[in-house]
C-alpha cells in the first residue's frame with residue numbers, strides 16, 4: 001500500500017466526470033488499497049478516486065467511528081461504480097468537510113436516505129439502503145465522481161470566498 005497525494009482546490013481535475021470501471025483488475029485493487037491508506041492517513045471518512053487524481057468511479061469509506069446513528073457498518077468499504085437509485089423526500093443537514101477543501105466546513109442539506117447500487121472488489125453487485133451519515137457520505141462521494149463539490153450547494157458569496165482563499169493559498173505555494 002502507498003499513500004497518494006490528495007489534490008485540493010483549485011485543482012481543475014476535481015471537476016472531471018470519472019469513468020466507469022469495467023473490470024476489477026489488480027490495478028483497481030491496488031488503487032483501492034492506496035485510497036484506504038491515504039484516507040486513514042489524512043484522516044478522513046470517505047475518498048473518491050479523483051481526489052488522488054484517478055478519474056475512475058471508485059470510493060472508499062469508513063464510518064465506524066463517526067456514525068452518530070449508531071449503525072454498524074462493515075469497515076473498511078470500497079464502492080465501485082456506485083449509483084443512487086432513489087432518494088428520500090426527507091432532507092437532513094450535516095456539517096460537511098472535504099479532504100480536497102482542507103479545513104473548511106459548512107452545513108449542507110441532502111436527502112436523509114438513499115438507496116445505492118455498487119459493485120464490490122469481488123465484482124459482486126449490491127443494493128443497500130443508506131441513512132444517517134452513510135447517506136450523506138455516499139452522496140458527497142458520488143458527487144465527486146460527477147465533478148461536483150459540496151461547496152456547490154452553498155451560496156455564491158460563500159463559494160466565492162472559499163475559491164478565493166484556496167486560489168490565494170495555491171499561489172503562495174507556487175502552484
Ligand code: ZN
Nearest residue numbers: 097098099100
Ligand atoms: Zn469530498
